[in-house]
Amino acid sequence: MSLTQDDVKKIAHLARLSISEDDIPAYEKELSNILGLVEQMSAVDTSDVAPMAHPLDMVQRLRDDVVTETDHHEQYQDIAPNVENSLYLVPQVIE
Amino acid sequence: MHNKTLSELSAALQAGEFSSTELTQSYLDRISSLDPQINAFVTVTQQLALDTAAAADKRIAAGTAAPLTGIPLAQKDIFCTEGVKTTCGSKMLDNFISPYDATVIENFNAAGAVMLGKTNMDEFAMGSSNETSYYGPVKNPWDINKVPGGSSGGSAAAVAARLAPASTGTDTGGSIRQPASLCGITGLKPTYGRVSRYGMIAFASSLDQAGPMTRTAEDAAMMLNCMAGFDERDSTSAQRDVPDYTANLNDSLQGLTIGLPKEYFGEGLDAQVGSAVEAAIREYENLGAVVKEISLPNTxxxxxxxxxxxxxxxxxxxxxxxxxxxxxxxxxxxxxxxxxxxxxxxxxxxxxxxxxxxxxxxxxxxxxxxxxxxxxxLRRLISDDFKRAFEEVDVIMGPTAPEPAFGLGEKSDDPITMYLSDIYTIAANLAGLPGMSVPAGFVNNMPVGLQIIGNYFDESRLLNVAHRYQQVTDWHARTPEQFK
Structure with a gap:
């Protein structure tokens, strides 16, 4: 499996990663090499194999529907880059 | 003091041979004079350590000490620590002061253990050489031109250089076992779900597992006693009782069946590493174990x-x-x-x-x-290989890593070659099984690790198997010359 430079740009956009034009050829090569390694998977017929998402067959735990979390928003927002009136600030989204 | 194991330190603290404050200060002094050579720490929490040590001394005097009370430890910088910078080896978190503690940290705090600082690591635990850290590579204490392994390279190097008696690591594809092998220390990745992942910065949630990095298996058992347990804040935490992992360390290995997967001794394995592992297995036969060749065909x-x-x-x-x-x-x-x-x-x-x-x-x-x-x-096929193997054998043994520590910069430009460093460790993560690395010799003056993989939740047996080997060998007790 070999990626093109356009593929690299598309994937970087999907992952919301800015990458410089200069780095694209290197990513093209490295990501293609990794996909080449991964390609070994296709040699095995797995049509009857159930996917294993998780190492232990565990059921999702249920808990009583009671409040367990207390309000920490001031503490958590202390470390945010930009906060005003308990709101996270980002560049204007709607004109 | 720095040549004592955790169990020896614990006994000495209880007996009043020295105080936790003296012990902590001696490690802080070693870190400040020796760490510049290996870069194992991102943050040293000097004042916090001394304050905690003083509190531990009071607790010891009051007679309410736990086994780890007053013991200095190094924590991998992937564990959130309230009020202390938690970087995960990344520029992304260079300014991150965690607002809460990971469960693992809470457990150590409750036991009265002392945090010396946070250890360097591959960025977000992604790497096998500790060269991807934003804070620069860690150097291997056995040869500072070589890598310590990764991603828990700082934790491994700190223990190997005797800058901390024990540390914590996390293992997603080998990140405890491979650096333990390359630095000549003991490392245990428990069964998936045995140790809480709460507050441990997530890399791959179905694979990540925290564990101890120590000099001896006995020390790893003491650490795991404190780390393991159900945590309702981790949705995949195992709801199982925690045994006393130190209880069965001395059990006989008579009749233990060891499986040797033929796939772990083939192409890609350094011949001298292979010889060291085979010598370790002969040692197990002397201890009464029975060896059986097995196959893990999807390796x-x-x-x-x-x-x-x-x-x-x-x-x-x-x-x-x-x-x-x-x-x-x-x-x-x-x-x-x-x-x-x-x-x-x-x-x-x-x-x-x-x-x-x-x-x-x-x-x-x-x-x-x-x-x-x-x-x-494919993950299921790999996991099924182990299930079949454990119907016939008690533990599986082989090399931890295909070769001893490699040179700094030697593989950093080639991701694929780097990925193959974890060729023997990754499968245990995919299956969720516990695995250990135990020092088993040297090749060209660099340590080699023996890997022991166990069945689900069989950590007690792994520790027993490792401990008995350490009673008849001294590889784990060797110290790099500059750090004696």
């Missing part, structure tokens, strides 16, 4: 499978780093998309970006079945 698929599963989970987990709520934010974003893209592009290093992109690709429309579902199917 060759573990690395390809891992490099779909782990990046897919990482691309999802690392989407939380968005420049909005915490961590790095780029300067002067033009709009919201620019804020996301540049904060992430500037905050993450090259290896992390590669893995996020592989994961995003594997999960994207049109490729999901061919990559992600396929990898999950």
């Amino acid at each position: 060759h698929l573990a690395v390809p499978t891992y490099y779909v599963v782990a990046p897919a989970e990482c691309s999802s987990n690392l989407s939380r780093f968005d420049g909005v709520r915490f961590g790095y934010r780029c300067d002067d974003p033009a709009d919201l998309e620019d804020l996301y893209k540049r904060s992430r592009g500037e905050g993450f290093g090259a290896e992390v970006k590669r893995r996020i992109m592989i994961g995003a690709y594997a999960l994207s429309a049109g490729y999901y079945d061919a990559y992600y579902i396929k990898a999950q199917q």
Whole structure:
């Protein structure tokens, strides 16, 4: 499996990663090499194999529907880059 | 003091031979004079350590001490520590002061253990050499021109250089066992779900597991006693009682059946490493164990499978780093998309970006079945290999890593070659099984590790098997010359 430079740009956009034009050829090569390694998977017929998402067959735990979390928003927002009136600030989204 | 094991230190503290304050100060002094050579610590928490040590001394005097009360430890910088910088080896979190403690940290605090500092690591635990850290590579105490392994390289090097009597690590594809092997220490990755992942910065949530990195198996048992247990804040925490892991250390190995997977001794294994591992296995035969050749036929698929599963989970987990709520934010974003893209592009290093992109690709429309579902199917085949093997054998043994520590910079330009460093460790993560690395000799003056893989929740047996070997060998007791 070999990626093109356009593929690299598309994937970087999907992952919301800015990458410089200069780095694209290197990513093209490295990501293609990794996909080449991964390609070994296709040699095995797995049509009857159930996917294993998780190492232990565990059921999702249920808990009583009671409040367990207390309000920490001031503490958590202390470390945010930009906060005003308990709101996270980002560049204007709607004109 | 720095040549004592955890159990010896614990006994000496209880007996009043020295105080935790004296012990802590002696380690802080060693860190300040010796760590510049190996770069094992990102943060040294000097004042906090001395304050905790003073409290521990009171607790010891009051007669209410736990086994780890007053014992200094180094914590991998992947565990959130309230009020202390928690970087995960990344520029993204260079300014992150955690507002809460990970469960593992809470457990050590409750036991009265002393945190010396936070150890260096590959960025977001992605790497096998500790060279992807934003804070520079860690150097191997046995040869400072070589890598310590990764991702828990700082934790391994700190213990090997006697800058801490024990440390914590995390293991997603070998990140406890491989650096333990390369630095000549003992490392244990418990069964998936045995130790809480709460507050442990997530890389690949179905693979990540925390564990101890120590000089001896007995010390690892003491550490695991404190780390293991059910935690309702981790949705995949195992609801099982925690045994006393020190209770069965001395059990006889008479009749123990050891499986040797033929796939672990083939192409790609350094011949001298192979010889060291074979010598260790002969030692086990002397201890009464029976050796049986087995096959794990899907072993060759573990690395390809891992490099779909782990990046897919990482691309999802690392989407939380968005420049909005915490961590790095780029300067002067033009709009919201620019804020996301540049904060992430500037905050993450090259290896992390590669893995996020592989994961995003594997999960994207049109490729999901061919990559992600396929990898999950192979994961089951790999896991089934172990299930069959454990019907016949008690433990599986082989090399931890295919070769001893390699040179700094030797593999950093070639991701694929680097990935193959974990060729023998990854399968245990995919299956969720516990695995250990135990010092088993030297090749060209560099340590070699023996890997022991056990059945689910069979950590007591792993520790017993490792401990008995350490009673008849002294590889684990060797110290690098400059750090004696």
